[in-house]
Amino acid sequence: MMIFVRPHMKAFVFLVFLTISLGVLAPSRPYLIQYTIDNFIVENDMPGLNKMIVILIAVQLLQALVQFCHTYLSGWLGQHIVKDMRVQLYEHILKLKLKFYDNTPIGRLVTRAVSDIETLSEVFANGVAAMLGDILQLIFILLVMLYTDWRLTLISLSVLPLLLFSTYVFKEKIKVAFNDVRNAVSNLNTFVQEHITGMNVVQLFSAEKREQDEFQKINKEHRNANISTVLYYSIYYPVAEVIAASGTGLLVWWGAHSVLDGYATLGTLIAFIMYINLFFRPIRMIADRFNTLQMGIVSSDRILKLLDDKDFISNDGTYTTDSIKGDVEFKDVWFAYKEDDYVLKNINFKVNHGETVALVGATGAGKSSIINLISRFYEINKGNIYVNNRDVKDYDLHNLRKHVGVVLQDVFLFSSSIRDNVTLGDKSITDEQIMNAAELIGAKSFIEKLPGKLDYKVMERGATLSVGQRQLLSFVRTMVYDPEIIILDEATSSVDSETEALIQGAINSMMKGRTSIAIAHRLATIRNADNIIVLDKGEIKEAGSHDELLQKEGFYAKLYQMQYKEVEGIN
Template sequence: MKIKRVMKLLKPYRFRFFLMLLFAVISVVATLLTPILIGEGVDQLVGPGAVKFARLRQIMIVIAVVVLISALAQWLMSLTINYITYNVVRNMRSQAFAHLQKLPLGYVDDHPAGDIISRLTTDIDQFSDGMLMGFTQFFTGILTIIGTILFMLSIHPQITLVVLVLTPLSFFVAGFIARRTYSLFKQQAEARGEMTGMVQEMVGNQGLVKVFNREVELEERFGEINERLNTTSVRATFFSSLVNPSTRFINGLVSTGVCIYGAFVCLSGGITIGALASFMNYAYQYTKPFNEISGVITELQNALACGGRVFDFLETEIITEGPELKKMDAVRGAVAFKEVAFSYDKAKPFIEHMNINTKPGERVALVGPTGCGKSTLINLLMRFYEIDSGAITVDETDIRTYTRGSLREHFGMVLQETWLKRGTVAENIAYGKPSATLAEIQEAAKSAHAHNFIMRLEKGYDTVISENGGNLSAGQKQLLCIARVFLVRPPMLILDEATSSIDTRTELMVQDALKLLMTGRSSFVVAHRLSTIKEADKILVMRDGKIIESGKHEELLAKNGFYAQLYASQFAQS
């Protein structure tokens, strides 16, 4: 299966691939012609009579031409395989990254980020180095073995049998060790991915690590992973390194057998000294590829292990969108959940028989304890996860009939967890509308009350912020995320603790701006601070994946139920 995937990757470069094979054949043939010419030259130097200088000069010229042709063919072969290799690696990375964009969020949530990064970087590098770069050695080695056998048979079949009888030992040894190295290289790749994941996780959260004094525990955990990687790497390298000396030992036996038997044949007049010299040269060239191939096999085992991880990633099922799906046009914003069921673990039901009806332009608040399902409803509405049964509709149309892109274009989201890319402040605000003018960006920033702090930055809107806004405060990052929504002004809004990191004074101003933005737009507001959703048109109170209460703020307080308890717990001191 993996070889089929490799051949599929090579398909766009099949012409260059066959050209590379042609250069390999030319190089091998030219290399194998040299010993027969050398043997003929030796025969011109020994035996009765004078040395035949004229013929010797001709042979030396032919040898020089053949060697030049062999060198040129090898150079062209290397150029071709390098071109193929780097383009295949580029295509694999592009394909893997494009696949990542189509994967459901569930996959990203279930796999460490570092492991995914390792598959897209290190594993692809290991695959290209071992599989494609080693392929030329493997192919030329096989050609050399076949060619040398033919040339040796043409010189003396009986001596050739000595070589062939001992040959299977090399295959047996190489195959025996190779079968045991694959699993070790696979474990090595997995441990390397786990280490990358941990390092990536820790680098991004060093502040939290130091606050809770977890340095020692993390060092121990890293040490355990590092030791496991060390153990598997040493074992894989040890077993793979046995191949070369083992095959060299067997090849030494082959050369010894040829020397002894060939000497007796030569003394009996069966072959000339020059022919024996040629045969010895061929015997050496015959055994040399076994050493190279043994090394290539080791690289191929590592490449297949790493390539298998990449192919497993590429074969991860994605939810494709058929041509029958339509784009969402202008909407009124009536959202409904109809008998919706969903669970992250199918063995543990979470949301069942969920029914929600909202009117166009209605402001709906979702409240409840942590883990009750508020964010899950948002993820289902945005189709980050697919429902198990039931239907979610916008204006009475099932959202599964729309393309995901067009559905999400009609929602503006501000999450509690901010995200900024490396780039200028203006580029980050215009992330959802790259064509926006500077005036539009500034207007959005003013609406989000971010303009003042932006102008205090070194270069204002042209200030370059680091990855994930590392040189900004949490509140400033959240204001920029809010400004994004003000710039796009979508027909529907989702606010998940949108002002949680902003100071109280700024929060009041942003809340006023958000109220203005939500006017006439269907809005879903996830809130823990109940004071921020008093004016909501409808409050849905959730617990354990179920809506247990529904109504306006005053109505829910009058019921003296779960919402009233939550509200009282937040304002008990008042």
């Protein structure tokens, strides 16, 4: 974690200085009170007593000022470190392969980026620095006590082994309990995030009661984990108080005899009562700080494991270009989401500049996998993919994706304005460019009818828009970047016939002069394609034009008879 402290090293060094200062100031008040009693009160020296009172007030004010600076600076440092960690963690998440998200619940990532990092804020603010201060305070108090009277020191601390033992037992129990709490929080976040997102499915299948029962089960585990921590607190603090009180009782009993026998002064006894309270309080606080530290250790372990996951798409390519011709070629490509379980096998085809290629096949044939590989969302296992006669691995990743426009079947819209959803925060894109792209797609009229037009706030996942409107916005989002390669992943399958008719002309305009690869079941897209590639179980079975494939009476002809014959009859 020190890597995150380095940018704030001056503040950290000053915090260490303040921590040492607090440790030195802690035993000063009992010592000054002892000195005042033995040298001024007993001697009835009022002028001297008045001076010591002024000194005591000054020392107390100084300690209060140092305590304020220490508390504020530790909190300030903690928040800055947490901000840096959260930025780095989010930047790290952005670089991970899509394969990582295929296998990781979103709620778990939310817990890492929000809850776990917030816990680390408490560690820096009330954990590490405060614990260091408590330890230094213990050391300085012990040294002053030994210097003042070693016999009273031994009597005072005779119960210390019991306190340390109870603290150790408490530490071990609370460590397990807090680990259970963090796991329960992660499970709770994951469940709530997933099921609120999929609430339409829950209600569609009348599964509210089952989901409520499952939520109660997970919430019960969360409650029980927290109650375990409360139980250990409830046991430890009374035990610690009894042990500390026993030490004070022994001190008073032995110290009173020492004062009466002349071995110790009254001021020394009173000072030692203050010392022992000051000594045992940091030990109890250390146990409390340790709880915060334990939570921080668990949270940091989770965060570091995520940061250690280097499953990135390597961006070692350096080639960049302002424009490309748009040729795409797959050469002996093999690909598997899981090792050796290939979903694409020996794929070979080429799409020349300006051509439109359609990928057809049953569900699971490998169509979507092919289009995901062009933009390097996943890495191939064997073979090569070329764009503009250059291996895609030679391209700078961001430059490659700038030239490839993808329209997905499942459109995702953010809770923001139409403008932000189209530009994704790119300030270089003007409103005029957005509206020009919208006019080309046929979305301009519906955008202009929205309250606020481009400023219209889209609800989460575009809930306030129709399926067709969301799909149209995805077209605008793609075309505003003017890509040379267009990929359509069943882009019209979610729209009605009227909307399809509206955008089909726009699709044709989009494809002019561009290389286009389309996954589609609709007849219009398939029949107009220059080349149709038929996939089955990850292999290319046939390729050719619509008429050529029908004449072969093979895979495509069978698919056509099953899926398109009725549509053709209607037309």
